[in-house]
Amino acid sequence: MSPQPGPDYARLFRKGAPEPTPRFTGFPKYNFVGGHNDPTRVPVAALAEAAAAALTREGASLALYNLGHGPQGHAGMRDLVVDKLRRHRGVACTRDDVLITSGSLQGLDLVNDLLLEPGDTVLVEELSYGGALSRIRKRGVTIVPVALDGEGMRMDALSDALDGLKARGVVPKYLYTIPTIQNPTGSILPLERRQQMLSLARAHGVPVFEDECYADLIWAGAQAPPALYALDPAQVIHIGSFSKTLAPALRAAYAVAPWPVLSRLLSLKTDGGTGAVEQMLVAEYFSKHFDSHVAALSGVLEGKLQAMLEAVAREFGSAAECFVPKGGIFLWLKLPEAVDVRKLVKPAAERGIQFNPGPEWACDPESAKSQLRLCFALPSKEEIREGVAAFARVCYEQTGIPAQSGNIRHAPG
Amino acid sequence: MSPQPGPDYARLFRKGAPEPTPRFTGFPKYNFVGGHNDPTRVPVAALAEAAAAALTREGASLALYNLGHGPQGHAGMRDLVVDKLRRHRGVACTRDDVLITSGSLQGLDLVNDLLLEPGDTVLVEELSYGGALSRIRKRGVTIVPVALDGEGMRMDALSDALDGLKARGVVPKYLYTIPTIQNPTGSILPLERRQQMLSLARAHGVPVFEDECYADLIWAGAQAPPALYALDPAQVIHIGSFSKTLAPALRAAYAVAPWPVLSRLLSLKTDGGTGAVEQMLVAEYFSKHFDSHVAALSGVLEGKLQAMLEAVAREFGSAAECFVPKGGIFLWLKLPEAVDVRKLVKPAAERGIQFNPGPEWACDPESAKSQLRLCFALPSKEEIREGVAAFARVCYEQTGIPAQSGNIRHAPG
Numbered sequence: 084m085s086p087q088p089g090p091d092y093a094r095l096f097r098k099g100a101p102e103p104t105p106r107f108t109g110f111p112k113y114n115f116v117g118g119h120n121d122p123t124r125v126p127v128a129a130l131a132e133a134a135a136a137a138l139t140r141e142g143a144s145l146a147l148y149n150l151g152h153g154p155q156g157h158a159g160m161r162d163l164v165v166d167k168l169r170r171h172r173g174v175a176c177t178r179d180d181v182l183i184t185s186g187s188l189q190g191l192d193l194v195n196d197l198l199l200e201p202g203d204t205v206l207v208e209e210l211s212y213g214g215a216l217s218r219i220r221k222r223g224v225t226i227v228p229v230a231l232d233g234e235g236m237r238m239d240a241l242s243d244a245l246d247g248l249k250a251r252g253v254v255p256k257y258l259y260t261i262p263t264i265q266n267p268t269g270s271i272l273p274l275e276r277r278q279q280m281l282s283l284a285r286a287h288g289v290p291v292f293e294d295e296c297y298a299d300l301i302w303a304g305a306q307a308p309p310a311l312y313a314l315d316p317a318q319v320i321h322i323g324s325f326s327k328t329l330a331p332a333l334r335a336a337y338a339v340a341p342w343p344v345l346s347r348l349l350s351l352k353t354d355g356g357t358g359a360v361e362q363m364l365v366a367e368y369f370s371k372h373f374d375s376h377v378a379a380l381s382g383v384l385e386g387k388l389q390a391m392l393e394a395v396a397r398e399f400g401s402a403a404e405c406f407v408p409k410g411g412i413f414l415w416l417k418l419p420e421a422v423d424v425r426k427l428v429k430p431a432a433e434r435g436i437q438f439n440p441g442p443e444w445a446c447d448p449e450s451a452k453s454q455l456r457l458c459f460a461l462p463s464k465e466e467i468r469e470g471v472a473a474f475a476r477v478c479y480e481q482t483g484i485p486a487q488s489g490n491i492r493h494a495p496g
Numbered sequence: 497m498s499p500q501p502g503p504d505y506a507r508l509f510r511k512g513a514p515e516p517t518p519r520f521t522g523f524p525k526y527n528f529v530g531g532h533n534d535p536t537r538v539p540v541a542a543l544a545e546a547a548a549a550a551l552t553r554e555g556a557s558l559a560l561y562n563l564g565h566g567p568q569g570h571a572g573m574r575d576l577v578v579d580k581l582r583r584h585r586g587v588a589c590t591r592d593d594v595l596i597t598s599g600s601l602q603g604l605d606l607v608n609d610l611l612l613e614p615g616d617t618v619l620v621e622e623l624s625y626g627g628a629l630s631r632i633r634k635r636g637v638t639i640v641p642v643a644l645d646g647e648g649m650r651m652d653a654l655s656d657a658l659d660g661l662k663a664r665g666v667v668p669k670y671l672y673t674i675p676t677i678q679n680p681t682g683s684i685l686p687l688e689r690r691q692q693m694l695s696l697a698r699a700h701g702v703p704v705f706e707d708e709c710y711a712d713l714i715w716a717g718a719q720a721p722p723a724l725y726a727l728d729p730a731q732v733i734h735i736g737s738f739s740k741t742l743a744p745a746l747r748a749a750y751a752v753a754p755w756p757v758l759s760r761l762l763s764l765k766t767d768g769g770t771g772a773v774e775q776m777l778v779a780e781y782f783s784k785h786f787d788s789h790v791a792a793l794s795g796v797l798e799g800k801l802q803a804m805l806e807a808v809a810r811e812f813g814s815a816a817e818c819f820v821p822k823g824g825i826f827l828w829l830k831l832p833e834a835v836d837v838r839k840l841v842k843p844a845a846e847r848g849i850q851f852n853p854g855p856e857w858a859c860d861p862e863s864a865k866s867q868l869r870l871c872f873a874l875p876s877k878e879e880i881r882e883g884v885a886a887f888a889r890v891c892y893e894q895t896g897i898p899a900q901s902g903n904i905r906h907a908p909g
Binding site: 121134198353356358 | 501503506509510511513518520522523532534535537538540541545547549555557558559561562564567598599602605609611612613616627631667697698701702730742744756760762763764768769770771772774777873874
């Protein structure tokens, strides 16, 4: 049989179908994007042992959808979430309040799918997680930004935004916030602001959608107030993840919410359940080793942040303003207004450097055209130093900024 | 702080948000629904060993999204798919043609999301997988049924359906078919019909969406012609799964399709990747043990089918017409027209019996009101015998049918 041409697929795709994804050709040498973690900090031997133990004990139940534990997920995994949230985030909940999700991205999708339709409005921190912004935009929903400062969302700005919407008769569907290790600015919202935020949310009847993906990775000595969910469970839909504390290729995250919400998220979660082996593995390993693993990992990450801060200071000098994070895996930078980071993406990629351009992390893309996010968990300290130097060189070649790196004054490339 | 009532969520949910899911209270005693498998046939020790081996060898790469293998999935898992499809389904493809999905339900969702919008039309076998039907309906898409007989889809019916649509100027978005162990009738489409189907699909420019979820579970001695994808790769979007051959709580499935399609499915798969540990585990175990495991499992399943056929014959006698499957995990039954199985759901549940009412597996629900699906992989032979007897009793009490079970003539309950 001779090869057939196939149907005219381009004519069959639905309106607005996304552009094709190019073939994957590997990661860049200096990979400063994404939620990757440090490969040397994956507890390989302990995970192998935990997987074998859990499978030996519970493996037969893999024959049942959701292991027979129901669609909210593996009971041990939910108990792990309950215990972690109680000890670290001040939350009092039970396994009945927890829904295990296939990554926190699924949590975002489920909450959006429950609440949002085209024409709706949501409130979001002016700089926020790119994956959340793109998902909201794809649904044709209006994003109202709320200003940030070094401690997170500004309550005067939130109050003004809510009043402004109220005056126009608009009830926003939710207030999306990353209060603990804000993405991308790395701040921790103080307790007083948390209480003000909840008070405003209650007064306006707006649910708070709290994303705590990075909240467990806090530098030693830094303190985080209780989660918003801990302070007012009825008002808050809370999501979190183990992808950042253990490994992102594991899709092990959770949502915690009032039952009227959770029971409908369940109805929208039509995936046949989150992968059971990953749940068994995370429950087995982290029910014994969460605190010690996270403390050690946070120490390593803080060391990498220091290496990156030093490299940025050395290579960019006063041209870069750093938002020093209190935890997490990323650094937010502001370059002079004359620099449009979007124009650096391609020349940087040609030198093997990838970074997150600020506009992708901003409600108003233009406002963040000189800002960028650099992730530091994956690269080694040496790669951080080399990569930041190479990036400064690219930036200089394209914009003349920074004019000096280290004690070297650049000559035109 | 006194408990707060929370926002008025019911007013905030989007239009058409689904009803809440009730609390999970465990499986019924006689569980004849769903893709569960036989807990005694999960190779627990070998899986524990495989997980430990794979994690020890590759665990560090969990720190990278998709293990650094790219969004199509774990390389070894894709190679497993390629090898299995080559040896068992006549398919020539490479790992570049394969997308690993989190269960074949995700494959259904991605293909639907790429092709369908409200008002579209698709062709589906008149009896088909309930999960596929409900997903298509949710998108506001018209389903045109194509008649089945004991060998699967009838080609005269397909030809008529395509001509009828053409006459009305309608180009269907796809023809969804389960050619190998049809769900729910258990048939295998002969080679000649496969070639006719592809010829018709080509002539009308309609993609064939081939679902082979059960194709690996075929009774010894039965033969299956090559997959439709093997016969014309350009015309076919193919999905399959390891959930049925290994364990459904593992979400390990795949799609194989021409790159113009696959590259766009990738753009729609915004989940951060399918769980990596499950992929590592399936690749490790099944790259060594696929044939032996599946042969042994199929033998066990065929034995359970025999137990179910005997129980149905004993309890229902000539009142039940069985569609004896050539593989898989379910039996399709037809009861006399006087029986509306929808009215048996509640009384059966009160006796601990759950089954799939025919209407949920039919393009035209009313046409299948006397039909039902019984899954036999999970229950033991004893549970099959007891459960079928209990179900016959319920059916008799509600409808007077069957009047006799075994050599017992029923007295009114």
